[in-house]
Amino acid sequence: MNETRFQRKKDLPSTHLLGTGTPMCAGCGGLEALHQIYDILGERTVFVNAAGCMTLLATYPFTPFRGSWLYTSMASAAAGAQGVRDGLDILLAKGEIGSEEDLQVVVLAGDGSSYGMGLSATSSAIERGLDFIYICYDNEGYGNTGQQFSDATPHGARTATSTGPRGFPGFKKDLFAIWAAHKPTYIATVLGSEPLDLARKVEKAKSLTGPRFILALAPCPTGWDYDPKDTVEIGKLAVKTGVWPLKEFLEGKVVHTHIPRVRVPVEEYLKTQGRFAHLFRPERNEAMIAEIQGMVDAYWASVS
Structure with missing residues (x-):
């Protein structure tokens, strides 16, 4: 889309819903990571956005990005990315645009789309070898509709639809492994709290072609129930405890x-968030805390 039809409103910070001034959630870990990712990807991008929290970043005719933006339904972002990439390739082949006008096609989706509704379309896009970067901001629930559980919700977390004394009875899907099974070009886990690691991985993804996946843990003050000022520290604890492997x-x-050669006990991470408060009050649930710790220990035992 050209600059006159869809542009960034320059007098507002990009943490606002541009055009209306409605603020995004303070302390959003997804936005923290996205700021850093976009600093590296730059203006020559077209974001294909699946319905979710980050959809609030753009409301016609404004977007915080200086490139282009396409909104899709929650299940259709990868299919939309295919159409955009095909369109760009046709224009390049016909000589109607030059290489200097080509754009990096980037999917931007939450965990609800990435782990669940959009996984079929994404799988097909990877199998076709689509040249795109897929960014998932993983806040471990359907954050924009009240934090219902998703396929990314961790075991024991309380959500709007998992309100019992033991929280969510299921287990977080291993989306990294699912992508790896497709043998794409590149996959990386990142976190806004670890900016150097994030920058190196996004630079690497940008330099490659084919299907590439950036999976960003996105601490969520409203969904995880913590003070927004603690986002960076909670992210660091996710790495120190081994809950979020950087790979x-x-x-x-x-x-x-x-x-993390000397890992912090997982309960230090769990205690920072109201979604796990039921594991500690009114009584400690020693069995479930030990179960969660055991899953983390088993993961690191398998890779050491």
């Missing part, structure tokens, strides 16, 4: 970019 997949191999 990448390239040329068929998984490499951990940070291994």
Whole structure:
């Protein structure tokens, strides 16, 4: 879309719903990561956005990005990305645009779309070898509709639809492994609280072609129930406890970019969030705390 039809409103910060001034949630971990990712990807991008929290960033005719923006339904972002990439390739082949006008096609989706509703379209796009970068901001629930559980919700977390004394009875889906099974070009887990690791991985993804996936943990003050000022610290604890492994997949191999040799007990991470408060009050649920710790321990035992 050209600059006159869809442009960034320059007199508002990009943390606002541009055109209306409605604020995004303070302390959003997804927005923290996205700011850093966009700093590296730059203006020559077209974001294909699946319905979700980040949809609030753009309301016609404004977007915080200086490139282009396409909104799709929650299940259709990867299919939309295919159409955009095909359109750009046709224009390039016909000579109607030059290489300097080509755009990086970037899907921007939450965990509800990425782990669930949109996974079929995404799987097909990867199998076709689509040249795109897929960014998932993972706040571990359907954040924009009240934090109902999603396929990314961790075991034991309380959500709007998991209100019992033990929280969510299911387990977080391993989306990294699902993508890796498709043998894409590149996969990486990132976190806004670890900016150097994030920058290196996004730079690497940008330099490659084919299907590439950036999976960003997105601490969510409203959904996880904590003070927005604690977003960075909670992110750091996710890494220190081993709850969120920082790793990448390239040329068929998984490499951990940070291994916490002396891990902090998982309960130090859980205690920072109201969604796990029922594990500690009115009585400690020793069995479930130990179960969650055991899952983290088993993961790191398998990679060491």
